[in-house]
Amino acid sequence: MSNRLLEIRDLKMYFPIEEGMFKKTTNYVKAVNGLSLTVNKGETLAIVGESGCGKSTLARTIIGLQKPTSGEILFEGKNILEFNHQEMHQLRRDIQMVFQDPFTSLNPRMKVGDIIAAPLKAYKTTKNVKHRVLELMELVGLKPEYYNRLPHEFSGGQRQRIGIARAIALEPKLIICDEPVSALDVSIQAQVINLFKDLQKELNLTYLFISHDLSVVKHIADKVAVMYLGKIMEMSENETFFQEACHPYSNALLSAIPLPDPEKEKTRERIVLKGDLPSPANPPAGCVFHTRCPFAQDSCRENTPPLEKRGEEHFVSCYFPVEHKPAEKARSVVN
């Protein structure tokens, strides 16, 4: 389909663990372990997962910062792993990134104007760089008088705006946002989330939005993919996910988020997971989630459930998905 911007097929990214004097490889950290997904033009796909699930590794692999062990990454139908130098140069223009930490991702010695101008100069897209920078600054809500200031003069939210202006400077086709709001305060978080949404509408951007916070994801994503130990557990459209997520892990994540509403908080049912995330160097056999899953059966320990279609745009990798009873669904609609 022409609408597909990014397609990832069976991607694996293993990091060797080296031991001993001769750096013998004894094992691999399987950070991304057989992952497939597609991102369509103009939509926001959120990748959700806890720390160590491989979501940042996925991002780094897509922008070509590391070479995957196996698999394909198709950008506009072409496999970027086979790109030559010139094609890579073009790709780096088409895919941009916004980072989590607005303090370390901006050069402290560069002025705001120069930071935003850097990609423009590198790709020589425009003669009048300053004019374009001011245009970008206005777009992300920065005042023109900030042009000559240094990053340390700004708060976290403002710095994130600088990072966003830099990312959109070359009119990229895809922006990968790696936890872009998790370092910000609540009141500022909402400002930045709204900015992402406005820019998407205005510039027809596509986002791959990586986050551990499902409540943020709910407000920005069109589709949600849940990752656990380098694999996708469940993927669906936003609304479907928040109403009828059926992977036990998705449900555990949803019920782990405390609601800012004391009455609901006291009455709702929850799945509390036991234990910690297993090591990605030694993932459990069968379904990777079985060690923490409250519904695990013998078959889950032996076989790996495939990512199966369950509904329109809804995929689940589980043998015993949580059933949402029609009555329960109706009640949640009434509420």
Place this chain on the structure above:
Amino acid sequence: MLEVKNLKAYIDVDAGVVKAVDDVSFSIKAGETVGIVGESGSGKSVLALSLMQLNPKPPVFYPQGEILFEGQNLLTMKESELRKIRGNKISMIFQDPMSSLNPIFRIEKQLIEAIRTHQDLSRKDAERKAIELLTDVGIPDPERRMRDYPHQFSGGMRQRVMIAIALACRPKLLIADEPTTALDVTIQAQILELLASIQKKYGTAIIIITHDLGVVAKLADRVMVMYSGRIVEEGSTADIFYRTSMPYTWSLLRSMPNIGSAGNERLVPIQGQPPNLITPPKGCNFNPRCLFAGPECLEVDPVLAERGNGHLAACVLSQREFNERKRQLEAVEREGVRG
């Protein structure tokens, strides 16, 4: 049990004096859970450290106020006496469990030290007690895990160890400063359950400091909302969430992403930045960001006033005026969305 009266904690910096805690009064009853909510820079951590007298002096100084714990003023107490209270009657857990445990000692040593500092127990008894504590906080196989070093524990497990150390002497008051911020959501849920169960089992009063209103909704009986060094609203959890009286609290609730909300509707952020605490704005500290600020707010600095049933709010608007303004604004916003 704990009573704080008109406490000021200022920080002396090159650019001037930061009014980190500015005239704060409140009290904590035995066995209750109180949430202190605020954004970074609102002074909540300085307040928490003041209660333990752990702020570095200088640059922090206390120009005014009293912190009465069981009738004794901690502000005027000698260091040697403070040591008998700290970690014994009042203890604290911090955001980052890795940097609050000593990386070069086994968990065993750190736990037993905490126990034997305040209790006259033999090594054997202290060891038995340590195992008991680790079992209490849900660490599997405690006899073996005791011999491990902090780096051998995961983030959630480290926080459990911190809680075990904090509980070593059955404190009357436990101060938890952002205890789950560094943890993943599923681990956060485990730690919050643990804190709730400890509270039930031992009747320990808990002060939980957080920026997450969800955490407060889950755990707290009472909530204090801090903004730029002051408490701007205080009340039962239901008062704060359902009968909000202060525009800041209300704005904060509106700006929170919420998975319980209907669709993926637009969030309503609070415009602007938190104020500079060296030269706070004239009048009400929140007026530059407040949607209801009138000319009066630029002049009058509102104090906490009773709104019924122990619910306090610092705003010039009465509850009726506030509700009325809120309704008008929401009507306008709905109109705006449709148009």
